[in-house]
Amino acid sequence: MANPYNNYLALQETVDKTKHIIATFTMKVEGEPFDKTAGGVAAESSVGTWTDVGLEDKAIWDRLHAKVIALDESCGSLTIAYPLDLFEMGSIPQLLSSIAGNVFGLKEVIGLRLEDIEFPEVYVKSFPGPALGITGVRNLTGVADSPLLGSIIKPKLGLSSAQHAEACMKVWNEGVNLVKDDENLTSMTFNNFYTRVDEVTKRMKKKNYLQIGMAKIHAFNITASYEEMMKRANYVRDAGANCLMMDVLTAGFSGVQGIRNRNYGLMIHGHRAMHAAFTRSHQFGMSMLVIAKLARLAGVDSFHTGTVVGKMEGEKNEVVTINNFLRSDWYGLKTVLPTASGGLHPGHIPDLVSILGKDMLFNFGGGIHGHPDGTSAGARAVVQSLKATLAGIPLAQAKNSPELQRALEKWKV
Ligand code: CAP
Ligand code: MG
Numbered sequence: 001m002a003n004p005y006n007n008y009l010a011l012q013e014t015v016d017k018t019k020h021i022i023a024t025f026t027m028k029v030e031g032e033p034f035d036k037t038a039g040g041v042a043a044e045s046s047v048g049t050w051t052d053v054g055l056e057d058k059a060i061w062d063r064l065h066a067k068v069i070a071l072d073e074s075c076g077s078l079t080i081a082y083p084l085d086l087f088e089m090g091s092i093p094q095l096l097s098s099i100a101g102n103v104f105g106l107k108e109v110i111g112l113r114l115e116d117i118e119f120p121e122v123y124v125k126s127f128p129g130p131a132l133g134i135t136g137v138r139n140l141t142g143v144a145d146s147p148l149l150g151s152i153i154k155p156k157l158g159l160s161s162a163q164h165a166e167a168c169m170k171v172w173n174e175g176v177n178l179v180k181d182d183e184n185l186t187s188m189t190f191n192n193f194y195t196r197v198d199e200v201t202k203r204m205k206k207k208n209y210l211q212i213g214m215a216k217i218h219a220f221n222i223t224a225s226y227e228e229m230m231k232r233a234n235y236v237r238d239a240g241a242n243c244l245m246m247d248v249l250t251a252g253f254s255g256v257q258g259i260r261n262r263n264y265g266l267m268i269h270g271h272r273a274m275h276a277a278f279t280r281s282h283q284f285g286m287s288m289l290v291i292a293k294l295a296r297l298a299g300v301d302s303f304h305t306g307t308v309v310g311k312m313e314g315e316k317n318e319v320v321t322i323n324n325f326l327r328s329d330w331y332g333l334k335t336v337l338p339t340a341s342g343g344l345h346p347g348h349i350p351d352l353v354s355i356l357g358k359d360m361l362f363n364f365g366g367g368i369h370g371h372p373d374g375t376s377a378g379a380r381a382v383v384q385s386l387k388a389t390l391a392g393i394p395l396a397q398a399k400n401s402p403e404l405q406r407a408l409e410k411w412k413v
Pocket of ligand 1: 152156305306312340342344363365367
């Protein structure tokens with residue numbers, strides 16, 4: 001009996017890209033021919049299985065089977081075209097269950113990485129995408145073209161809601177645009193989510209920090225079970241605040257889509273906690289570019305993509321490629337503000353601007369709250385650093401910037 005996997009090879013065929021989703025993988029095989037295993041990956045991620053089945057007729061096959069349209073064993077690359085009818089429009093969980101589902105578990109596959117996915121217009125348009133996009137975030141804050149500055153309150157956990165809110169005010173008062181909860185700060189015994197929203201928005205309203213066109217942003221981390229995320233998002237909206245945060249991978253795309261599809265009209269900041277479990281290994285997993293594309297479909301307005309110069313891994317080419325995609329036109333879907341975060345301090349800003357550009361959010365946790373003279377001084381130092389950088393002044397020569405100079409003493413670049 002011929003192995004059905006071979007039937008999925010269509011190397012001479014040209015497919016209509018407007019009617020297919022095209023996935024590119026890197027694959028390593030053991031104990032079976034590369035091409036047959038490529039067919040197996042196409043089969044198991046579309047309509048097939050390890051043997052022929054009686055119920056499958058020619059009509060089903062012709063309409064739905066995926067096709068291996070390119071492969072190169074020498075570099076392990078594999079490209080598969082999936083007919084659109086395989087997918088439920090507007091559902092990232094179903095897409096991943098298909099293309100990034102069982103295939104990673106096939107015995108003969110000893111390496112498989114989803115490097116990129118090309119989506120046709122009709123599929124992209126089945127998602128709302130970001131509600132604000134870069135333009136909307138800039139309109140909200142009144143920051144026309146320079147990078148936005150953000151902070152993560154540190155320590156990550158332990159402060160009370162009032163202490164957290166006080167730290168936010170210190171940071172905003174010095175000119176920083178955004179503050180976000182840390183990825184693991186949700187609703188704690190010592191810092192309840194709802195109390196935190198109250199404490200923060202109460203202070204923001206007193207200083208008129210929620211006025212559109214000059215607003216400060218607080219990204220409240222609503223990550224939790226779905227029904228709890230809805231309750232928290234409602235509360236943030238009803239409190240008159242302007243931004244939700246979700247840990248996109250731990251909350252799951254179903255959760256992110258669910259919240260976005262409720263059209264709160266609030267900015268959504270996407271954190272990528274746990275991404276490295278998928279993206280770091282070059283043997284198994286998926287690329288950060290794939291995750292960034294899915295996050296844009298799901299509808300985040302800002303998303304972490306890497307710093308190149310900070311504490312987290314991420315090569316310059318990869319980070320720049322992802323950022324360019326997030327800012328690019330994509331069948332009319334709004335753009336996403338790339339966020340550089342992780343081990344950053346004021347001394348990094350010149351490199352950040354020259355490598356990543358100005359359509360960016362630069363986030364500082366330890367780089368503000370670890371300043372030798374405290375949080376306010378740390379916030380002033382990043383503002384001074386950005387000002388000097390945009391004026392083309394070397395940081396060491398920046399005038400009237402004592403806080404910056406103190407920071408440069410503590411943290412050498
Ligand atoms: C940064 C951070 C962010 C990471 C996420 C942290 O704090 O709050 O979560 O940047 O990494 O918890 O480490 P610091 P990535 O500024 O104090 O380093 O952006 O790569 O997803
Ligand atoms: Mg964090």
